Amino acid sequence: MPNLRFTEKPLSDWMQKGGEYSDVVISSRVRIARNLIHHPFPILANMEQAQDVRNQLTEVLSNQALQDLGPFEPLLLDELEDVDRQVLMEKHLISPNLLNDSKSGAVLLTDDESVSIMVNEEDHLRIQCLYPGFQLQEAWERATQIDDAFEEVVDFAFDDRRGYLTSCPTNVGTGLRVSVMLHLPALAIMNQVGRVLSAVSQVGLAVRGLYGEGSEAIGNIFQISNQITLGLAEEEIIDNLHSVVLQLIEYEQHARSRLLSESKLRVTDRIMRSYGILSYSTMMDSKEAFQRISDVRLGVDLGLIDKASVTQMNELTIMTQPGFLQKTFGVKMGSGESDMYRAQLIRNTLSNVNVQD
Template sequence: MALGHFTEQALSDWMKREGPESDIVLSSRIRLARNLRGFPFPMLATGQQSREVLDKVTEVMENEDLKELGDFSIIPLSGISELEKKVLVEKHLISPNLANESRNGAVILSENESISIMVNEEDHIRIQCLTPGFQIQEAWDMANRIDDMMESQLNFAFEEKRGYLTSCPTNVGTGLRASVMIHLPALVMTQQISRILSAVTQVGLAVRGMYGEGSDSSGNLFQISNQITLGQSEEEIIANLYSVVQQIIEHERAARERMQEDAPYRLADRIHRSFGVLSHAVILDSKEAMQRLSDVRLGIDLGLLTGIQPKTLNELLVMTQPGFLQKHSGELLTAENRDIRRAELIRERVQDNG
């Protein structure tokens, strides 16, 4: 498959499906960090060594068992533009680190984009599996299957006491990062979010923005993930995350119900005002667009707005990002022109689906 298959459409095929609790949980993700024994970590590897790693991983991808999971494309990062890399980051198919700093970096993508295997990122291999809604166990099953297949042919750096060895000490052990992308507008609007997220961090979980570490929680979107990778099994890590996220979902549902009971007209007014802005605005910066999209999504989930599909809003989350806006426009844009193009694109999508 050509690169355009992955950069021209904002909505990955897996995102077009709805999963459990999809009114609150947008997606679930499993990421496994692995390194090859006998090779320096990517940050210390020579060009030849990182090339050898890429060759070994590429060879493994010819495994017939892996082909059962679908068709895969191997995309060397050296052969694509900075704008195309940015689009892949915005679609969560590669990390900012792989886009910016990798030597002989590559990504191996499944046709529906639910599987992304990054090569020569911070670690030699990072297996990522994505599922719609709250399906963290399903994502783990898929990632574990790929991991087992690769480990049957590659000698991973592993110690009996420490587990899998990784470039960053915080990943040593299982090398597992399990996370969910969750939409919590009611908890934010009722000013309960700080208390909830403070409790989350006290049970070994991390809270980040839409694009992970260092990003903010624009659009009331939060990424909840495990912090502990050593001393717990993969099953324990996933069970802890699942339990905590289930409680967060219940708190968000309760907050939504209270808002509908206590201030229904004020809530409806906010949602319809945001729908009006998205339908008619001529200029929209990224922050306002994300907030308005959050309000409209809440309105759809509560049944206060009809005629718009949640997948349209999922698509706009990517399409309104700087990289995709410019890729879609076919040219580099100034900040103001991006805001103008963002508003135009949102108007088109919202009015077409309204």
């Protein structure tokens, strides 16, 4: 019987810790893609071949060097209920691809959920390290240690000229994706976010939504990541993203200062209206919930709403999503019912939030 503690609570332990610039940067992520040599890549593998890869990679957990970086617990996706797999995706512990398209998929998780190692996603192995705030270097150091521990035991597909080989050509080379999740409400309110993010795209970085490629940017949350993995060293990739994100943080903080100095009454009204709607609505769809939560989170960061509620805002971004709603209330629900239960959950959570006079 799989251990379901990973799907019982909305916040991973790592999300409850601090991090540099955590008022703007929600999280930093490093993901390394690898494939085993002499095995068909997941897109071409049949079920038996995928099962063989899963067995080989989960057996690596017995390696002491890897356990010293964990410990890790394996979850086999075909042993989980649909709702539990959905919750893992909503918590960013697995990808939409692993949820929907994998054969013999699995995820290896640390207790605090800061490391999730996906097996048989688009590639055989995807090592993902998540840190709160702006901690790209820390995430990279841990991810590369885990990569080294696997490479002691298994042979990766590698070409002397091209580097590590992956299912998608855009990951060939280092196989490295680094990304940060940013909350940019002030730039959005001042109608500057489109211009700023367009400039980011022009310097070779990708701008995506909450769940990466193909997902919508809602609640003023944007994921910024590298696009180039071939021809650059890992340190160059990380440094490039680091310098651009520092500029985005500066732009957002400047926009927040301008809101307080030039439009404090107007922005306070917006935040309190959203707080009131969240506190008393009887129905709330997902998109509106994310936007209202973004406003209230901005109120927390501007000191208009009690600082203790920042954890509750983080919780609400997970708890208001379809899988976790079903998990919380124990019922399958249509869209109308989801909107009702979502509003109920938000009302209950915000009943403990303090608003500054």
